[in-house]
Amino acid sequence: MANANGNAVLDSMDERVKACTICHSAEDKVGRDAYYPRIAGKPQGYIFNQLRNFRDGRRYYQPMVILLENMSDEYLREIAQYFSSLQLPYPDPERIKMQPEEIKLARHLIYSGYPKRNIPACSACHGDILMGVEPAIPGLVGLSRAYITAQLGGWRNGGIMRAQTSDCMSEIAKQLTESEVNIVAKWLANQPVYGKPSSFDVLSSELVDRCSRTILENGGAE
Numbered sequence: 001m002a003n004a005n006g007n008a009v010l011d012s013m014d015e016r017v018k019a020c021t022i023c024h025s026a027e028d029k030v031g032r033d034a035y036y037p038r039i040a041g042k043p044q045g046y047i048f049n050q051l052r053n054f055r056d057g058r059r060y061y062q063p064m065v066i067l068l069e070n071m072s073d074e075y076l077r078e079i080a081q082y083f084s085s086l087q088l089p090y091p092d093p094e095r096i097k098m099q100p101e102e103i104k105l106a107r108h109l110i111y112s113g114y115p116k117r118n119i120p121a122c123s124a125c126h127g128d129i130l131m132g133v134e135p136a137i138p139g140l141v142g143l144s145r146a147y148i149t150a151q152l153g154g155w156r157n158g159g160i161m162r163a164q165t166s167d168c169m170s171e172i173a174k175q176l177t178e179s180e181v182n183i184v185a186k187w188l189a190n191q192p193v194y195g196k197p198s199s200f201d202v203l204s205s206e207l208v209d210r211c212s213r214t215i216l217e218n219g220g221a222e
């Protein structure tokens, strides 16, 4: 960054991300029911892709668009790397009451899917322990119910086309009923968080091709 005279201004990473951590790092204060998603510790390529999506108008959240609009890919990549390497404690799981049949349905959808409806198991892409897969698939635990519902709802309603290329997640969300979305969001928000994202080789070739090989393998790097 340069000021009006072209001189370099102080640009440590802590300075750079101050504008972000107002919303993204006060996990201990905000707690899980807040809508702000956690970004610390997420796969680097995933964070990078989302930053580009916000900047380039594929994902909408005005306060972030304003911050990101003049940032280069290089700059966004460094920010992504910074947040990806941050290790912050996770908040406690939410405690949302669920009926036994809801828990059964959530577990079935997440670990087995409904192949007849073209819905793969969520865990097949998001990892056995649902912590995501490096470098570009995010985890599904450690997120609030409100946030998960909003993301899946946005895809179902066709309002979000955020992926860089073929939007596999949007196709899957469109197969889910509103009631399935609500049940899955409750179940996920109730889970404790442990472990790390899995490595790319756990993904089947078929599922990789269903999304985008370049994105899932390289996280958007050229």
Ligand code: HEC
Pocket (backbone or CB within 6 Å): 017, 019, 020, 021, 022, 023, 024, 035, 036, 037, 038, 039, 047, 048, 050, 051, 059, 060, 061, 063, 064, 067, 068, 079, 138, 150
């Ligand atoms: C005013 C609060 C606010 C500020 C400031 C802010 N964010 Fe966000 N951020 C949000 C919200 C809310 C969302 C979810 C938006 C949505 O519905 O898609 C989000 C989403 C994200 C995501 C996607 C998370 C995911 O799991 O998909 C990333 C990455 C991110 N922000 C990074 C940043 C960075 C980097 C900055 C600083 C340059 C920043 N944010 C500044 C509130 C904020």
Ligand code: HEC
Pocket (backbone or CB within 6 Å): 037, 046, 049, 109, 110, 119, 120, 121, 122, 123, 124, 125, 126, 136, 137, 138, 139, 140, 143, 148, 151, 152, 162, 163, 164, 168, 169, 172, 184, 207, 208, 210, 211
């Ligand atoms: C074929 C692989 C695949 C399957 C199966 C899959 N997902 Fe995804 N999911 C993705 C990818 C890739 C992304 C990241 C999209 C992007 O970059 O915007 C994603 C993102 C998400 C997000 C957004 C997370 C965040 O931090 O914003 C949610 C929520 C989600 N998936 C839920 C689910 C659920 C629930 C299921 C099972 C019904 C599922 N996914 C099955 C590939 C998959």
